[in-house]
Amino acid sequence: xxxxxxxxxxxxxxxxxxxxxxxxxxxxxxxxxxxxxxxxxxxxxxxxxxxxxxxxxxxxxxxxxxxxxxxxxxxxxxxxxxxxxxxxxxxxxxxxxxxxxxxxxxxxxxxxxxxxxxxxxxxxxxxxxxxxxxxxxxxxxxxxxxxxxxxxxxxxxxxxxxxxx
Numbered sequence: 001x002x003x004x005x006x007x008x009x010x011x012x013x014x015x016x017x018x019x020x021x022x023x024x025x026x027x028x029x030x031x032x033x034x035x036x037x038x039x040x041x042x043x044x045x046x047x048x049x050x051x052x053x054x055x056x057x058x059x060x061x062x063x064x065x066x067x068x069x070x071x072x073x074x075x076x077x078x079x080x081x082x083x084x085x086x087x088x089x090x091x092x093x094x095x096x097x098x099x100x101x102x103x104x105x106x107x108x109x110x111x112x113x114x115x116x117x118x119x120x121x122x123x124x125x126x127x128x129x130x131x132x133x134x135x136x137x138x139x140x141x142x143x144x145x146x147x148x149x150x151x152x153x154x155x156x157x158x159x160x161x162x163x164x165x
Contacts, residue, residue: 013066023047024059034072034085034094034103072130091115093131099140106133 010017010025027043028035035043041056063069070085072094093106115126 009068010066015062015066020044020048020051020055021059021062023051024056025063028069028085070128070130072132091129093133095133095135097137097140098134099136102137102139104137 010021015021023044024040027040027047031043033039037053037056037060040060041051041053044056045051060069060071064071072085090107091111093111095104095106096102111129111131114131115129118124119126
């Protein structure tokens with residue numbers, strides 16, 4: 001189930017929480033993955049076969065417009081598609097392996113420090129921060145597989161290794 005804070009925020013903003021919207025929020029939160037719209041549709045339609053793609057795309061747009069969901073590109077590792085996660089999480093950075101596509105989340109004090117430095121130095125009120133870091137995960141480094149990211153990316157795609165974490 002989606003955290004009560006998300007449900008409550010949806011209601012406070014005057015958004016009707018339909019059964020299908022609830023299913024989509026639950027899928028985004030329960031999986032712990034960064035889902036693209038098609039994967040979100042596949043997982044949600046397994047819970048409700050009547051759910052259609054149009055509903056998924058409209059709901060994503062509505063949730064983005066309401067500030068409840070963030071749209072991420074995750075270093076464009078797998079092309080131009082976008083991924084979604086709830087904005088109710090603690091601020092974090094996405095760390096993307098440019099070889100295998102693994103996505104990890106980094107939570108730490110440096111992110112808050114960066115926010116404060118930007119605000120202090122520029123007199124800028126930061127509302128949101130999206131940080132992405134690209135490199136090679138420990139597993140890819142251990143296998144010496146970091147030499148050619150464009151070749152490695154194609155190899156990983158064809159091998160079906162694009163599972164997100």
